[in-house]
Amino acid sequence: MTRHCLVLGGARSGKTAFAERLALHAGSRPAYLATADILDHEMRDRVSSHQASRGERFTTIEEPTELSHAILKAGGKHDVILVDCLTLWITNLLIANADVATAVSELCATLVEFHQAKVILVSNEVGLGIVPDNAMARTFRDLAGSAHQRLAEICDDVYFIAAGLPLTMKGDAPPALN
Incomplete structure (x- = not known):
């Protein structure tokens, strides 16, 4: 059975690099779905x-909004799909x-x-800081937080990255990814 994964962390925390290593370890035909x-x-x-x-290690697929469709389409050619990132997708x-x-429910x-x-879904955890001072930023924070909760519930593995180090929040500890 395929184990889906959610990788969360702050900006420049090392989450994308971790997710890329995880993807390369998990499959031989990885796709990088850029939002x-x-x-x-x-x-x-x-x-x-x-x-x-x-470099040439991933096939890059660019899709800013139709994430579910892009995942379904990529599944025919790739054994692992790295989605980077959900917060940009929500912004789009x-x-x-x-x-x-509705889009999160569809995903x-x-x-x-x-x-x-x-x-493998990558996303910025934006709810750890101060309460934003404007309605749009608070709405964004709330939507991202809700999406993360829903996706963490259905993903088999959830990691939080800080200073380039993974913390296993749910599921199996990550494999050695050198």
Whole structure:
């Protein structure tokens, strides 16, 4: 049975690097499902840096909003799908005035039924800091927190990354990933 995984952590905590090592350990045909929507030069530079660090090890699939569809499609060709990242996906949905709760429900339903490939979801834990000072930021924090809770419930393994080190929150300890 395929074990889906949720990797949470703060910005620059090492969660993507950990998830990439986990994906390369888990399969021989990994896909990197990128949710970033390039809106400015700074984001373009970040995406280029991520792509350069991955090299040719992953097939990159770019999908900013239709995550469930992209996972289903990638499952036909790949044995592991790394989704980076859910908080960018939620941002893209908010910008598009989409119903985030419905999209998260669709993603959860997809993952429960999806066994063609291991899915590793990466997301920023944004609820550890101060309460945001504006309604939009509080809404974003609340939506991300709700999504994380729902996904943690259905994923077999959940890790929290701090200072590049994984803390197993649920499931099996990560394999040695050198």
